[in-house]
Amino acid sequence: MKRGRDTESASRRRSEAVVKGAIAVWSAVAISGEAMAGGLAIREQSASAQGASFAGAAAGGDLSASFWNPAAMSSAGYGLTSESHYALIHADFDVQAESVSVLPGSALPASTTLVDNRIQIDPLALVGSSYAAWRANDRLVLGLSITSPFGSKNKADNATWAGQYHYRSSELFTINVNPIASYQLTPHLSFGAGPQIQYLSLTIKANPSGGLAPPQSTSALDGDDIGVGFTAGMMWQPVSGTDIGVGFRSAVSHEVDGEARLASGYLTTGTMLGTVPFKSVDFKAKLQTPEIATLSLRQAMGQDTRLLGSVEWSNWSRLDQVDFIAQSTGGIAAQPVTPGHTLNVLDFHWNDGWFFALGGEWDYTKELTLRAGAAYEISPIRDADQRKINVADSDRVWLSLGATYAFSATTAFDFAYTHIFFDDAPIDSLTTTPAGPTAPVRRFVGYADQSADIIAMSLKTKW
Numbered sequence: 001m002k003r004g005r006d007t008e009s010a011s012r013r014r015s016e017a018v019v020k021g022a023i024a025v026w027s028a029v030a031i032s033g034e035a036m037a038g039g040l041a042i043r044e045q046s047a048s049a050q051g052a053s054f055a056g057a058a059a060g061g062d063l064s065a066s067f068w069n070p071a072a073m074s075s076a077g078y079g080l081t082s083e084s085h086y087a088l089i090h091a092d093f094d095v096q097a098e099s100v101s102v103l104p105g106s107a108l109p110a111s112t113t114l115v116d117n118r119i120q121i122d123p124l125a126l127v128g129s130s131y132a133a134w135r136a137n138d139r140l141v142l143g144l145s146i147t148s149p150f151g152s153k154n155k156a157d158n159a160t161w162a163g164q165y166h167y168r169s170s171e172l173f174t175i176n177v178n179p180i181a182s183y184q185l186t187p188h189l190s191f192g193a194g195p196q197i198q199y200l201s202l203t204i205k206a207n208p209s210g211g212l213a214p215p216q217s218t219s220a221l222d223g224d225d226i227g228v229g230f231t232a233g234m235m236w237q238p239v240s241g242t243d244i245g246v247g248f249r250s251a252v253s254h255e256v257d258g259e260a261r262l263a264s265g266y267l268t269t270g271t272m273l274g275t276v277p278f279k280s281v282d283f284k285a286k287l288q289t290p291e292i293a294t295l296s297l298r299q300a301m302g303q304d305t306r307l308l309g310s311v312e313w314s315n316w317s318r319l320d321q322v323d324f325i326a327q328s329t330g331g332i333a334a335q336p337v338t339p340g341h342t343l344n345v346l347d348f349h350w351n352d353g354w355f356f357a358l359g360g361e362w363d364y365t366k367e368l369t370l371r372a373g374a375a376y377e378i379s380p381i382r383d384a385d386q387r388k389i390n391v392a393d394s395d396r397v398w399l400s401l402g403a404t405y406a407f408s409a410t411t412a413f414d415f416a417y418t419h420i421f422f423d424d425a426p427i428d429s430l431t432t433t434p435a436g437p438t439a440p441v442r443r444f445v446g447y448a449d450q451s452a453d454i455i456a457m458s459l460k461t462k463w
Helices: 002-027 063-067 070-075
Strands: 080-102 118-120 124-135 140-147 151-155 169-186 189-206 218-236 242-249 252-263 281-289 292-300 305-314 321-326 330-332 335-337 342-347 353-363 368-378 396-406 411-422 425-431 442-462
Touching: 063 070, 063 080, 063 124, 063 140, 063 169, 070 140, 070 169, 070 189, 070 218, 070 242, 189 252, 218 281, 252 321, 281 330, 305 368
Parallel strands: none
Antiparallel strands: 080 118, 080 124, 080 442, 124 140, 140 169, 151 169, 169 189, 189 218, 218 242, 218 252, 242 292, 252 281, 281 321, 292 305, 305 353, 321 342, 330 335, 353 368, 368 396, 396 411, 411 442, 425 442
16 A cells, blocks of 8 residues: 555656646746847847856757757756746936927928937836756757747836837737757757747837827837747767857748727827827738847866857848838728828838857856856947837947856756946937828937846756
8 A cells, every 4th residue: 555655646746747847838938028139139048148148058058058059958868857047137228319300391390399308218127938858868859948039118208208209118029939859960969940939019109190289199009920930050069078059040920910099098098189089990010030040169178167159140131121001991080091001110221230259167166157258249220210219229248247056956046147338329210100191200319328237047957
């Protein structure tokens, strides 16, 4: 009888371990993301990699390296392994208006007075990612990553500020599920690949700019879509102590279905433009998230130290222009919007982004590994007319410190801190709006001051 109870108890413990593993994998969904990488990318997918400013990120080390290189799943041991990574981002982000005007030929004269010409945008965000792997045999590892690779959530602290016709709030949210198979072809060469399934939603809110004097209601563009792509990568150890990783994340195409409407909550019930009834309009908008290619190195410099390096390219130049095209009739009766009308245009015309990182690791003790790194990022936004108020990106320098502590044979923790220094970010932006075909086109000239601090941690478990 005792043996039967022991067997039942062991079975129960195994079941509990599987359940806990599933919870760990699915629990780290991004709560809100603020893009701290170039463009709209979220680089904070790994607390361990962040400790070295993402130097060596695609050359293995733990499961989170699979975000950059799916072949890194080959590092998993037998049984179930899971990791949950979190990054808390505090951004100091102020936007200053220098001039706000209406282009010649539009319905309103140029503005001559700036009121509330400075705003601070939401400074805090939490990003999460999860990874899991199960080794099937000596060569094959099956894995899963759940991440939020692109995103931005922010809101002006004053809805009636000088740039209200361009921006009051916006949110881009993604969840990316990436099943992975990693195969070790030889003791020194592994390959990995898998599909990525990406959900994307976006919301853009501003004053409708329909020729009515402020304060006025808020127009909103809301939509979402699911797109697919793939990841692929290679891990190679040409000599002992040298690990080279090459990873690729494909573009993901989205056709966003959504609605242009008046949002409730600010001087409106959500159905009136001033005193005029407004009917919501369905729209479609096509956009693609960029390809990302990463080359990384982990080079042993002694028994306890390693040199880390990375070069990354992001094809942001494919984000040229996003047109929001009406699919139904709506708007106001006097100036109705009809199918085929362009409700809104987001002019990006961005360049490719580049990221260069150098760092190091030191095994201080058997349980504690220390790391540090620095990086220089070339933003895809180079000119003032490529920059949006809510995406005031610029070149930056990353400085990071981190550590890994092995609490036991089955549990480890990562910790990291990063400070980011941004270059100057002048803004010269035009806008169109979903209020109607004759809405005035407005120009915003100003600049953004920004910096960021990031604290990250992770929990790694072998079940």
